[in-house]
Each structure stands twice: as structure tokens, then as C-alpha cells.
Amino acid sequence: MASLDMDHEDGPRFIADPLEIPRLKCGAMEGLKPFVAAPQHQEKLGFPGELVEDWKEKALEKMADLASKNRAFQVYLDTCVKCGACTDKCHYFLGTGDPKNMPVARQDLLRSVYRRYFTFAGKYFPWLVGARDLTEEVLQEWYSYYHQCSECRRCSVFCPYGIDTAEITMAARDILDHVGVGQKYSNEIIGKVKDIGNNLGLNPKALRATLEDLEEDLEDDTGISVRLPLDEKGADILLITPSADFFAEPHIDGLLGYAKVFHEAGVSWTLSSYASEAANFGLFIGSYENMREISLRIRKAAQELGVKRIIFGECGHAWRVGYSFLNTLAGPFDFLDQNYPVPQHICEFTWDLIQKDALRFDKSKNDEFRLTFHDSCNVARASRMGDMPGGQFEIPRAILKTVCNHFYDMERDTIMESTLCCGGGGGLLTDDLMELRKKGATPRMTALQQVTEDHGVTHMAAICAICKTQFSKMMPEFGYEMDSIVSVHQMVGNAIILTGQETQDQDDENEAVPA
Amino acid sequence: MLSTLYALLFYAASLILVAGLALRIRKYARTPAPLKIPTTPAPTTQRGVALRMLREVTLFESLFRSNKWIWLFGWVFHVALFLALARHLRYFTEPVWFWVTFVQPYGTYAGFAMVAGLLGLWARRFLVERIRYISSPSDHLMLALLVAIGVSGLFMRFVARPDIIAVKGFFLGLLRFQINPLPADPILLTHLSLVLILMIIFPISKLLHVPGVFFSPTRNQADNPREKRHLAPWAAELEK
Numbered sequence: 001m002a003s004l005d006m007d008h009e010d011g012p013r014f015i016a017d018p019l020e021i022p023r024l025k026c027g028a029m030e031g032l033k034p035f036v037a038a039p040q041h042q043e044k045l046g047f048p049g050e051l052v053e054d055w056k057e058k059a060l061e062k063m064a065d066l067a068s069k070n071r072a073f074q075v076y077l078d079t080c081v082k083c084g085a086c087t088d089k090c091h092y093f094l095g096t097g098d099p100k101n102m103p104v105a106r107q108d109l110l111r112s113v114y115r116r117y118f119t120f121a122g123k124y125f126p127w128l129v130g131a132r133d134l135t136e137e138v139l140q141e142w143y144s145y146y147h148q149c150s151e152c153r154r155c156s157v158f159c160p161y162g163i164d165t166a167e168i169t170m171a172a173r174d175i176l177d178h179v180g181v182g183q184k185y186s187n188e189i190i191g192k193v194k195d196i197g198n199n200l201g202l203n204p205k206a207l208r209a210t211l212e213d214l215e216e217d218l219e220d221d222t223g224i225s226v227r228l229p230l231d232e233k234g235a236d237i238l239l240i241t242p243s244a245d246f247f248a249e250p251h252i253d254g255l256l257g258y259a260k261v262f263h264e265a266g267v268s269w270t271l272s273s274y275a276s277e278a279a280n281f282g283l284f285i286g287s288y289e290n291m292r293e294i295s296l297r298i299r300k301a302a303q304e305l306g307v308k309r310i311i312f313g314e315c316g317h318a319w320r321v322g323y324s325f326l327n328t329l330a331g332p333f334d335f336l337d338q339n340y341p342v343p344q345h346i347c348e349f350t351w352d353l354i355q356k357d358a359l360r361f362d363k364s365k366n367d368e369f370r371l372t373f374h375d376s377c378n379v380a381r382a383s384r385m386g387d388m389p390g391g392q393f394e395i396p397r398a399i400l401k402t403v404c405n406h407f408y409d410m411e412r413d414t415i416m417e418s419t420l421c422c423g424g425g426g427g428l429l430t431d432d433l434m435e436l437r438k439k440g441a442t443p444r445m446t447a448l449q450q451v452t453e454d455h456g457v458t459h460m461a462a463i464c465a466i467c468k469t470q471f472s473k474m475m476p477e478f479g480y481e482m483d484s485i486v487s488v489h490q491m492v493g494n495a496i497i498l499t500g501q502e503t504q505d506q507d508d509e510n511e512a513v514p515a
Numbered sequence: 516m517l518s519t520l521y522a523l524l525f526y527a528a529s530l531i532l533v534a535g536l537a538l539r540i541r542k543y544a545r546t547p548a549p550l551k552i553p554t555t556p557a558p559t560t561q562r563g564v565a566l567r568m569l570r571e572v573t574l575f576e577s578l579f580r581s582n583k584w585i586w587l588f589g590w591v592f593h594v595a596l597f598l599a600l601a602r603h604l605r606y607f608t609e610p611v612w613f614w615v616t617f618v619q620p621y622g623t624y625a626g627f628a629m630v631a632g633l634l635g636l637w638a639r640r641f642l643v644e645r646i647r648y649i650s651s652p653s654d655h656l657m658l659a660l661l662v663a664i665g666v667s668g669l670f671m672r673f674v675a676r677p678d679i680i681a682v683k684g685f686f687l688g689l690l691r692f693q694i695n696p697l698p699a700d701p702i703l704l705t706h707l708s709l710v711l712i713l714m715i716i717f718p719i720s721k722l723l724h725v726p727g728v729f730f731s732p733t734r735n736q737a738d739n740p741r742e743k744r745h746l747a748p749w750a751a752e753l754e755k
């Protein structure tokens with residue numbers, strides 16, 4: 001609850017609660033819809049171009065198909081008892097007050113139809129169990145509210161049966177795609193990956209030019225030649241990173257951070273122009289086939305380049321697909337070096353080096369940053385780092401504490417497995433959903449404001465390309481500078497001392513020594 | 516006549532309950548989970564998964580983290596129901612198993628706790644705006660049914676006792692395929708009829724959460740996707 005803290009040392013102050021439960025505002029987000037995919041975007045993914053004539057039969061057919069292929073979908077449709085435990089757990093509900101954004105209510109949009117056509121009670125006593133016919137209005141409602149879920153799984157942490165609304169949302173989007181009503185943002189992007197290799201549509205030539213520019217910047221900055229290799233056969237490590245790392249801020253600074261770490265580790269590594277994307281929006285649309293096709297690009301690139309290891313850069317859902325699904329979708333990876341996990345996260349790689357004392361840091365380089373860390377939902381609740389459960393929380397924090405003097409966590413209920421989504425995940429990072437993104441970001445931003453009041457936190461670090469983009473848009477809306485969101489490896493890159501590089505202090509002391 | 520009717524009803528309801536649940540469980544067991552989706556942090560071994568599941572079904576661990584009121588009412592109701600059911604085994608066993616004798620006094624008073632827990636849950640369906648919104652008529656009816664079973668049971672235990680020896684004779688008879696006389700006590704018949712309804716709707720209602728929780732992939736999968744390749748049969752077909 002929001003309250004007045006009378007005992008605060010600087011006098012009383014008002015503290016907003018990031019998890020404050022709103023009153024229900026029925027219909028608050030009704031009718032909000034992202035742009036619908038054009039026929040050519042649909043067809044490239046193997047879906048019908050527009051709403052098919054027999055959409056109702058096709059939708060029910062697909063629903064039955066998914067229930068027979070995915071245990072989670074079948075069990076979760078049956079198991080919910082409407083206890084209400086999840087009702088206050090979704091950041092979009094907290095931010096909008098729309099009751100259909102409560103996880104159970106979101107599931108019920110589809111469950112009500114499942115019951116009507118596939119259960120005894122729903123067939124004969126629909127009014128009793130809240131079952132309803134599949135109509136065009138229902139289809140539109142699905143399109144709207146299943147694009148108000150970021151598939152962040154926060155509800156699944158708190159459900160006594162582990163019901164994961166993300167599974168229902170993915171199934172709903174898959175059904176919608178199969179009747180010809182796809183979302184433009186996600187489907188267009190998947191098409192670009194299939195054509196060019198990354199979400200941005202950055203062709204190999206442009207990618208090479210970008211990387212060369214960045215290499216020059218790095219050399220100007222550090223005086224050291226730090227490489228960003230592309231398509232180098234025989235390299236040991238293939239780095240798979242979100243394409244946002246090539247052009248967006250603060251993502252680029254993260255990429256430069258990885259490059260410095262690889263440089264100091266003395267390993268040979270390369271990017272791939274064919275698999276120049278860690279992101280896999282096939283996850284967002286719940287399409288196993290599309291997710292698999294995108295994942296297989298990574299396998300092919302690894303084989304063609306003859307690498308021994310695969311490392312993923314900072315990207316939340318990509319790490320879910322990488323850590324949890326890659327072995328399933330594109331494995332087995334018996335052609336890679338089995339002494340290392342396949343794949344590995346860049347944070348695992350850096351932390352290993354830190355533990356071996358193989359990296360040197362000047363922490364004071366980050367003294368202007370008073371940091372907190374935003375756990376990205378897919379990393380927190382759908383993956384792991386290191387050997388122990390919870391390593392996905394410990395390792396990024398351990399890295400940040402190694403390279404930065406001032407680190408403070410946000411309120412416990414809003415971090416780690418209880419982390420609040422940035423508001424832009426799950427295929428919602430599009431301008432046509434800006435209102436939803438802002439409302440969905442409010443709980444996280446309120447928690448950030450809290451830790452700013454308590455500890456003077458100025459910056460928030462993240463390990464997800466979507467989080468970074470979303471927060472750089474949201475920060476100014478909540479009174480922060482746009483660049484208050486930083487990459488974890490940006491902080492690493494700031495503090496790392498490259499071999500042969502003289503620090504400012506040393507320069508002053510030993511002016512005669514050449515750099 | 517009455518005894519025969521109830522005997523047949525109990526046979527039918529038992530068959531529906533067992534066969535219905537078996538079919539449902541078979542469906543869950545045969546439906547593959549194509550991907551590794553445990554909600555992390557999750558145990559990395561099967562042993563760890565078994566422990567997580569045990570905590571989930573005995574302590575309602577996730578619910579405790581989620582909402583203390585729902586946990587309190589829900590947990591009290593379920594534990595009390597378990598004790599009350601255990602106590603009822605005395606009507607089906609001769610001689611009565613020793614541990615059933617042991618839980619007898621707890622089982623008796625558990626009836627009150629059970630009804631109290633149910634009333635707490637029911638009150639939330641009216642008083643909490645969010646839960647009122649998600650409640651269907653069936654959610655209310657299910658609570659009404661369970662409360663009525665509990666209250667009629669308590670009434671027989673503490674107010675108007677039926678001929679319990681005859682009741683036991685009836686049920687022991689059913690186990691041996693004999694029809695012994697069932698006392699025509701209205702409260703008893705109400706209690707038994709409501710239990711029959713509960714047994715029949717079990718496999719077609721949200722009571723499926725009982726088997727369902729064991730098949731929930733976010734709770735029953737080990738977090739070991741990098742170490743062990745997981746592949747559903749239909750997904751393996753795609754690789755051919």
C-alpha cells in the first residue's frame with residue numbers, strides 16, 4: 001500500500017507501492033490492438049494472408065491440435081480453480097486496472113471457448129461454467145488482450161498449479177495466426193530473419209561496415225586494437241547476440257563490453273552474418289515451427305564456421321530459447337566442445353574469467369553510476385546461468401558488484417523470480433502499443449523510483465535488448481535521463497583495464513613511458 | 516428399495532469417478548510437453564522435482580507466496596478435508612485400521628475447520644472485487660456443495676446421530692457386493708446424495724486440479740535442458 005513514511009531521516013515522504021492493486025476499470029484497455037500483419041508477412045511464415053472463410057472451424061481445429069501436442073496447454077485449460085492468487089500479479093493489470101489483464105481472466109478469454117466446445121459442462125451447461133461461443137467479437141477480443149500479455153511468466157510463479165498464462169497467450173496467438181490474423185510487428189520481423197538473418201534486416205555488407213566503425217571507435221577510445229570479427233572460420237567461439245547490439249543505445253556499449261572481455265580473455269571469436277540475431281520471435285507467436293527454423297540458423301552457422309562454442313549476448317527471451325530450447329530445437333550439439341555448456345551466456349563467460357582473476361578492473365571508472373539491476377523476465381523465470389538454480393540472479397549481480405562501487409537492489413517483491421516486466425516484452429515493443437507499454441512499465445518504474453529515493457540510484461542495468469529499448473523510451477516519462485538504462489557489459493567495458501592500456505593516473509606519473 | 520437405489524448410485528458414481536479420472540490422467544500423461552518450461556529457479560534433478568512437488572501439494576508453497584488469505588483458507592480446508600476423509604475410512608474397514616483410530620478425534624473436529632476454510636474462500640468470492648469478477652456460478656455452487664456436505668456431516672456427528680452401525684453395515688456390504696439396509700435418515704441421505712454429486716462431477720469439473728497439478732510442466736520438469744536433450748515424439752518427426 002502507498003503510505004506516508006513519518007520516520008524518514010529527511011522528513012516525511014510519500015512512498016508509492018509498485019505493487020499497489022488498482023480498482024477494477026472494466027473495459028479500460030478494450031479495443032486496443034496492434035497493427036495486423038499484411039498478407040505477405042503472414043504467408044512468409046506459412047500462415048493464411050487474411051481471415052479465412054471457415055475461421056471458426058479452423059480455430060477450433062487448431063485449438064484441439066495444440067491441446068493434443070502441448071501438455072501445458074491441455075492441463076492449464078482444465079486445472080484452474082479461479083482461486084484468484086494470480087489476479088494482482090500481472091504488471092499490465094497493475095498498470096491498467098482492466099480486469100481482463102488479470103492472468104486468470106486473460107486465460108478465461110480462451111478457456112471459455114475451450115469449455116464450450118470441448119467439455120461436458122460447457123457443452124450442456126454453458127452459463128454455469130462461463131462457457132461461450134466462438135464469435136467474431138471473441139476473436140477480436142483475443143487479438144486485443146493476447147497482445148496485452150508480455151509472456152513474462154510472473155503469474156506462473158504464484159499459481160498453486162504453476163499455470164503459465166504465457167502458454168495460453170502463445171497458443172492463442174498461434175490460433176490467430178492460423179486463421180489469418182497475425183500481428184504485424186512480430187511476423188514482419190520473423191520474415192526479415194528468414195530473408196536476411198536478423199530482426200533489423202541489416203545485410204552482411206552493412207553489418208561488416210558497422211562493426212568496422214565500432215572497431216575504429218574502440219581503438220580511438222582505448223588505444224588498443226580490439227576486434228569485432230565477422231564470419232571468421234575456425235574461430236573458437238560463435239557469439240549470437242541481438243541485432244539491436246549493432247545499432248541501438250545502450251545495447252552497443254554492451255557489445256563493446258563483450259568484445260573487450262573476449263580480447264582480454266585472449267580467445268578467438270566471431271559473429272555470423274547468417275545467424276546475426278539472437279532474438280527469436282517465433283517464441284512470442286507460439287510457433288514451434290518458426291522458432292525451430294530460426295534456431296536452426298544458429299546450428300548451421302556454428303557448423304559452417306567450425307566453432308567450438310556458442311555464446312549468447314545480452315537478450316532475455318533469446319536466452320530462454322538459447323538455454324531452454326536450443327538443444328531441443330536445433331540439437332544435438334555433439335560437434336561442439338563438450339567441456340562448455342551449450343550454449344553459454346556472456347555473463348557466465350565473464351564471471352568465469354572474473355573468478356579466475358583473469359580480468360582487471362578499475363571500479364572507480366563507474367563511480368558516476370549508482371546502479372540497480374533489472375532482472376529480465378525470461379532470464380529470471382525461464383532460464384538459468386551457472387550450475388546452481390538462481391545463478392541467473394547471482395551472476396549478473398556479482399559481475400556488477402565487481403565492476404561498480406555502488407550497487408543497490410530494488411524491493412525484493414519486484415526482483416529475481418518476482419521481477420516485473422519492462423512492459424515491452426513478448427512482441428509488444430511496438431509504437432502502436434505505446435500506451436500499454438507505458439502503463440505496463442509503471443510498476444517497475446515505481447520500484448526504481450523507490451530505490452532512487454532510498455539510495456540515490458541513478459542507473460538501472462539490464463541484460464535484455466527489449467528491456468533496454470523499452471526503458472530508454474520509458475525513463476524520460478518517469479523523470480530519468482534516457483541513458484539511465486545501461487547494459488551490464490557496458491559497465492564491464494567501462495571498468496575493464498585492457499592489457500597494454502595505461503590508465504590516466506599512470507600516464508600522469510610515467511609520462512616518458514610510451515602507451 | 517432405498518438401499519438398492521443408493522447402492523446402485525454408489526457403484527455408478529464410483530465407476531464414473533475412477534474411470535473419468537483414469538481417462539483424464541491418461542490424456543495428460545500421453546500429451547507430450549514439447550519444450551522445457553519449468554518456472555525457474557527450478558530443481559536440476561528429478562529428486563529435486565519430487566521435493567518441489569511434495570512441498571507444492573502438502574504446503575501449497577506457491578500459493579503461500581502469492582496470497583496469505585487464500586493460502587490460509589485453502590490450506591485449512593484441504594488439510595481438514597484430508598483428516599475428515601481419513602476418519603471416514605472407519606466406515607469402510609473392519610477391523611478399523613489403527614491409524615484411522617488415531618486420526619478419529621482430529622477428523623471429527625476437522626469438520627469445523629473444513630467448513631470454516633470453505634466459508635472464508637466463499638466470502639472472498641463476494642468481498643474481493645477481483646475474485647468476484649472471475650467467479651462463475653459453478654465456482655459458487657462447488658463451494659455450496661462442499662459446505663453442505665460438511666455441515667450435514669457435522670450435524671450428524673454432533674446433533675442428530677444416525678444409526679451409524681447400520682450405515683457401516685451398508686458400506687461394508689457394498690465392498691462385498693451385498694446390499695444391506697441403509698437407514699432412511701433424511702440428513703444422512705442428504706449427506707450421501709451430495710457426496711454422490713461430488714463424485715460424479717469430479718472428473719468433469721475444476722476438481723481436475725487434483726491430478727492436474729502433478730502434470731503441470733512448469734512444476735514437474737527438471738531444469739536441465741543443456742545437459743539432456745528433450746524432444747517430443749511429434750517434434751522428432753520434423754527432423755526426419
